[in-house]
Structures are given as C-alpha cells and as structure tokens.
Amino acid sequence: MLKRTRTLMGSLAVAAVLSLVPSLGGALADTYWQCVPFARLISGIQIFGDAYTWWQQAIGKYDVGFQPKAGAVLCFKPTERMRLGHVAVVSEVLTDRIVQITHANWSPIDGGRGKVEKDVTLVDVSADGNWSQVKVWYDPSRDLGGSTYQTYGFIYQDTRAKIMASTGLSGAENTAIAMAQTAANHMASAVRPGGGPLSLLTQAADSTDRIAALIAKATRGGDNNPND
Helix, strand or coil, X not given: CCCCCCCCCCCHHHHHHHHCCCCEECCEXXXXXXXXXXXXXXXXXXXXXXXXXXXXXXXXXXXEECCCCCXXXXXXXXXXXXXXXXXXXXXXXXXXXXXXXXXECCCCECCECCCEEEEEXXXXXXXXXXXXXXXXXXXXXXXXXXXXXXXXXXXXXXXXXXXXXXXXXXXXXXXHHHHHHHHHHHHHHHHCCCCCHXXXXXXXXXXXXXXXXXXXXXXXXXXXXXXX
C-alpha cells in the first residue's frame, strides 16, 4: 500500500529520535529542515556536505550497496531542478520493490518547504531491480510523483551510527510511543479530514494497482524521463 502509519514494533529507534525533533507532528514540522541534517540526525551516519557528495564520501567509511535496509540512507543524484541531490532514510522495507522512507524538504506541505515526511512510499522502477531509478511519494498529488529519479545507492549504518541514532531511546521510549500514536492520527486526518487510521489504510489500498502497473511498466523498460 502507498502509505501507512508506522507500527510500534518496527524501527522504534527512529521513532525515538523523531520524538526529539522540535515540533514534529505527523508529516509536518514547524522547524525548517534541509534533507542533509535531518538524514544525519535520524540515521546517525556522520557525513557532511551537500547531498550529492554523500556517496563518494561514504565509500571506504561506511558499507554501501544497492539493496535497501531499514536505517540506510538512499543517495539521489542531482538533477537540473535538484542540483544538490537529496538524501532520505529508509524507515521500512515492504517488498523487494517498495520501501517507506522518512525525509525532509521534499514535498511542499501547506504551501511550505522544509517539512518532514514520515513513512512515505518510494518505489524501485529500475529495469534491473537495483534501485538505481525510483519514484517518490509526492504529497500535493497524494500519490507517487510523476518524475523518475536516479540514485547512487544506499549507505548502511555501522554500529556507531546505530548507537547515535538510538541515543536517548530508553529515556524517550514512552514519549516515542505517544508521538507515534499522535502521528498516526495526524496523518489520517491529513489524508481525509475526520478519518481515522482505518480510512487511511483503505484510501492507500486503492492505489495498490497503480504501483503494480508502475513496476510492470518499469520492468518492460518504461519511461525514465521526469515529468513532474
């Protein structure tokens, strides 16, 4: 399904870190976040500089690869409109072609940039299934965006990064649980005012066929040109 609320059983460390981010609620945050400091905060991967430089910086310092893992950072190649590239953290691996990511400064939300989006869908549309080309959830359309983005690959957390990402977990566990529930309700209301988590899941399920069709098209060598 295209978008669902985080389960408390999965990625509690990420939830705990997110509970420490100022004014975070659902997909919205009052603080203006760039993708790089936000990805560094919640992944613990200590790389600095523009997003498109992360991949080369990571080589020899962190393990890198072409398959998603929870907690890994996906590095996007720069484009004409996204000259500095982009980085996003994998929240959860759903299937061999679909993951959820948490990232900042992607969709304009309530007319503003610099917002945090939690657990949104990213689909691998590469012909070889190596995550080199992806489509990303775009909030204004409430669906996957029309553009296809090229990526370098995934930077994986080492032990130190995992510890940094989970700092304060024991002391913040109760807060994280409360924040997760608040985020679930907030996200459901954003999709359908007055709706609960069940209506969110129902609406998301309606888009399952579009994902299947998208993957089928990609494996037949579909369009790789951005059209957002």
